[in-house]
Amino acid sequence: MPSQIANEPKVAQPESNKVFVLEEQGRFVYSSRPKPTVDSRYVLVKVLVTGLCGSDIHYWKHGRIGNYVVEKPIVLGHESAGIVVEVGPDVKDLRVGDRVALEPGVSCNNCRTCRSGRYNLCSGMRFAATPPYDGTLATYYPLPEECCVKLPAHVSLREGALVEPLSVAVHVMRLAGDVQGKEIVIFGAGPIGLLCSAVAKAFGAKSVVVVDIVESRLEFAREFSGAKSFQMTSQAPEANAESLCNTFGFAEGADVVVDATGAEPCIETGVHTLKRGGIFIQAGLGSPRVNFPIGQICDKEATLKGSFRYGPGDYQLAVGLLDSGRVSLKSLVTHEFSFEEAEKAFINVAERKGIKTLILGPNVDAGFED
Known part of the structure; x- marks a missing residue:
């Protein structure tokens, strides 16, 4: 049964x-x-x-x-x-x-x-x-x-x-305002720095330079977005900045500098690389406290901006960049x-x-x- x-x-x-x-x-x-x-x-x-x-x-x-x-x-x-x-x-x-x-x-x-x-x-x-x-x-x-x-x-x-990290990069570059025809320097060839370089190119920047200490990452940056590259050395930030500007003919400095590392040497070099009246955007997080050349920001009457995640329209614009093929x-x-x-x-x-x-x-x- x-x-x-x-x-x-x-x-x-x-x-x-x-x-x-x-x-x-x-x-x-x-x-x-x-x-x-x-x-x-x-x-x-x-x-x-x-x-x-x-x-x-x-x-x-x-x-x-x-x-x-x-x-x-x-x-x-x-x-x-x-x-x-x-x-x-x-x-x-x-x-x-x-x-x-x-x-x-x-x-x-x-x-x-x-x-x-x-x-x-x-x-x-x-x-x-x-x-x-x-x-x-x-x-x-x-x-x-x-x-x-x-x-x-x-x-x-x-x-x-x-699309999430790409939206972070879109938000960063939108904070820079109209970058059409401008000279952009991005510190860090990690994912966010690479994506910022691609977005800057898609937004019409005249020149995009990616800075890192690892040559293999710089090689990838050149292939990924067509950006130029600069390998930082252990010399002082002012010396690195002078060498960078001389290498790429930035007579007055770069219009926009993005730090995607959070590393103090990159931040200092970035501020010294910035032209008078330029925009410096902090996108990377490292130590919560760093030595910062605030006097340079004042002397150059530069704009200092922090960037946090993404806001209205950033995701849609990121997907649009993929849809159009301007970013891959x-x-x-x-x-x-x-x-x-x-x-x-x-x-x-x-x-x-x-x-x-x-x-x-x-x-x-x-x-x-x-």
Whole structure:
């Protein structure tokens, strides 16, 4: 006689959300959580690709960045792209199956800063992988519709994951104002510096020079964006700046200088490289306190700007640059790991291998067509 249990109807188990969790400083674990639900204007994205950022490595290694401290287990990752699998009832422009780049910060939309059009400075911002908010190294991630930007058919999901850092570069160069016909110097040939060089070229800069101490990175910069390059030496900042300006014929200095390193020698050299009345933009984060030649800023009546993430229109403009072909991101990707190899990906970035490392989402095959 068949057992009652065998004849009972099978009940479908709820789908789980597999996540890669920083359990504590230096230690990762895999976990399964309930699949997120979406409210009225949210969509649920199946995350297929995530790029690793220096901030992810910093939280893993040090447990904090400035005032942001990891005090409980957190999911890292914020450079992601995927496919919409659910939409809330009030979603207007996105549909299930749409391929999207994720803008991973949700502002309050109500404070004075948000209402003035600078939502990146919202004090209530819930930004992915910034304590205490979980990031995107997961199967699913929910976001408001306005934080998901559709990708053109010819732009891959792998490139889509890099729209986040590209938007950082777009924001930096928009802070520089109209760069058409101007001379730009960018310190740092890491991902953000490289992307700033590509955006500056796309925005019509007359000359773009990338500065670094590693020749192999400068070689890549020349190939990636067509920028010129300058290898810094251990000589004094004033001497490096003079050598740079003489090399490229900047008789009065550069119109715009961007520091994407946060390193004191680069910052000092950059200020000395700047022309009178020029614009200096600090995009990289290093030590929270550095010796800074503030007298040079005053003497040159220069404009000093900080840059923080991205704001209104930056994601759309970044996707537009990819759509038009004015910027290509494919060559930036040098390493790719499965979700099961996520910790190896972190180690790879910590060891400064390659330019950009990607992690595929759970159950995504390495050869998937995107």
